[in-house]
Amino acid sequence: MDELMNSVLNLVVPPVSLVMLGFAWPALCFLSACERLYQSFNGDHMHGKVVIITGASSGIGEQIAYEYAKRRANLVLVARREQRLLWIAENARQIGANYVIIMAADVVKEDECRRFINETISVFGRVDHLVNTVSLGHTFYFDEVADASVFPLLLDINFWGNVYPTFVALPYLLQSHGRIIINASVENWLPLPRMSLYAAAKAALVNFYETLRFELKNEVGVTIATHGWIGSEMTSGKFMMEDGADMQWKEEREVHVSGGSVQEFARLMVSGACRGDMYVKYPSWYNVFALFRVFTPNILYWVFHLLISPQGARRSSSLLGTGRPIPHSVGIPD
Numbered sequence: 001m002d003e004l005m006n007s008v009l010n011l012v013v014p015p016v017s018l019v020m021l022g023f024a025w026p027a028l029c030f031l032s033a034c035e036r037l038y039q040s041f042n043g044d045h046m047h048g049k050v051v052i053i054t055g056a057s058s059g060i061g062e063q064i065a066y067e068y069a070k071r072r073a074n075l076v077l078v079a080r081r082e083q084r085l086l087w088i089a090e091n092a093r094q095i096g097a098n099y100v101i102i103m104a105a106d107v108v109k110e111d112e113c114r115r116f117i118n119e120t121i122s123v124f125g126r127v128d129h130l131v132n133t134v135s136l137g138h139t140f141y142f143d144e145v146a147d148a149s150v151f152p153l154l155l156d157i158n159f160w161g162n163v164y165p166t167f168v169a170l171p172y173l174l175q176s177h178g179r180i181i182i183n184a185s186v187e188n189w190l191p192l193p194r195m196s197l198y199a200a201a202k203a204a205l206v207n208f209y210e211t212l213r214f215e216l217k218n219e220v221g222v223t224i225a226t227h228g229w230i231g232s233e234m235t236s237g238k239f240m241m242e243d244g245a246d247m248q249w250k251e252e253r254e255v256h257v258s259g260g261s262v263q264e265f266a267r268l269m270v271s272g273a274c275r276g277d278m279y280v281k282y283p284s285w286y287n288v289f290a291l292f293r294v295f296t297p298n299i300l301y302w303v304f305h306l307l308i309s310p311q312g313a314r315r316s317s318s319l320l321g322t323g324r325p326i327p328h329s330v331g332i333p334d
């Protein structure tokens with residue numbers, strides 16, 4: 001009986017829902033535009049508020065710091081490369097940040113997260129926004145891996161490196177009715193080759209924060225940013241050594257990606273977070289692939305297979321996971 005019922009529902013529910021959604025679409029768009037307009041005037045005004053940004057020493061994190069600086073917030077910039085943070089803090093002050101402190105810390109270690117959160121509380125007495133932007137990408141096919149010791153490293157930075165700061169900051173965010181902002185990636189649901197562990201960590205991240213959003217109700221807001229390629233250190237494969245020297249350690253990768261504007265994305269992300277948006281998607285046309293994924297996953301698979309032929313580009317190119325030494329600046333756990 002159950003089986004018959006499910007067979008009927010499988011046939012009836014999807015088309016009926018799509019037709020209903022089609023009719024409701026204009027009204028839903030209108031309501032969401034009104035909500036956006038209302039939130040633009042009543043969202044968070046960041047002047048004098050306290051923002052912690054992890055992964056602030058490059059790329060998206062750096063530009064997010066400048067966006068909050070324009071809003072005259074107090075900034076706590078966190079990453080491992082102190083020299084980079086010093087320089088970015090100076091830029092942020094010139095742009096308009098109220099007060100900036102930097103903390104060299106490894107967010108994969110809970111005690112180091114406690115150190116920078118406690119320091120923030122002793123200096124400012126509060127936390128309003130926690131922006132998590134730490135990450136470590138990779139460019140290997142899973143079957144090329146010769147050294148499995150990188151698996152936990154990738155999950156540590158891309159997943160736990162968001163969860164630990166959130167865990168430690170949460171009591172203070174509850175007091176201020178603050179907001180957590182995370183940088184996921186469109187790859188959390190639209191995976192591309194060579195990024196299996198990165199995509200898995202991002203999917204875990206999104207599910208973790210979606211659950212947290214429910215648990216926290218409206219006490220603390222959660223903004224999840226899912227974006228495609230953005231031009232940054234990560235996409236150019238560029239990392240910097242502790243002494244400030246550049247190192248093009250992913251230079252051998254054959255697919256060079258330039259990506260969208262990191263400044264534009266940071267601007268969208270910070271205005272979305274201040275407005276209280278649940279999601280920031282950039283570019284938003286990626287959304288259409290979600291429909292393909294749900295209704296015609298085979299077509300999506302064929303199209304991607306044609307566009308991104310795994311055979312043509314196959315070779316061991318990444319340092320990570322291939323048994324070649326990993327530079328210290330990439331971050332090997334002790």
Ligand SMILES: NC(=O)c1ccc[n+]([C@@H]2O[C@H](COP(=O)([O-])OP(=O)(O)OC[C@H]3O[C@@H](n4cnc5c(N)ncnc54)[C@H](OP(=O)(O)O)[C@@H]3O)[C@@H](O)[C@H]2O)c1
Nearest residue numbers: 055057058059060080081107134135183185229230232234
């Ligand atoms: N760029 C893109 O195309 C793209 C696309 C989708 C999603 N994203 C996501 O957007 C976020 C920012 O990406 P991005 O392109 O700006 O990356 P990025 O330029 O590589 O920056 C990563 C940041 O994370 C910091 N970091 C790494 N491990 C850390 C650790 N253990 N402790 C503290 N800080 C650590 C790095 O600083 P230190 O080395 O100084 O510690 C650096 O500031 C990431 O979550 C990424 O996954 C980016």
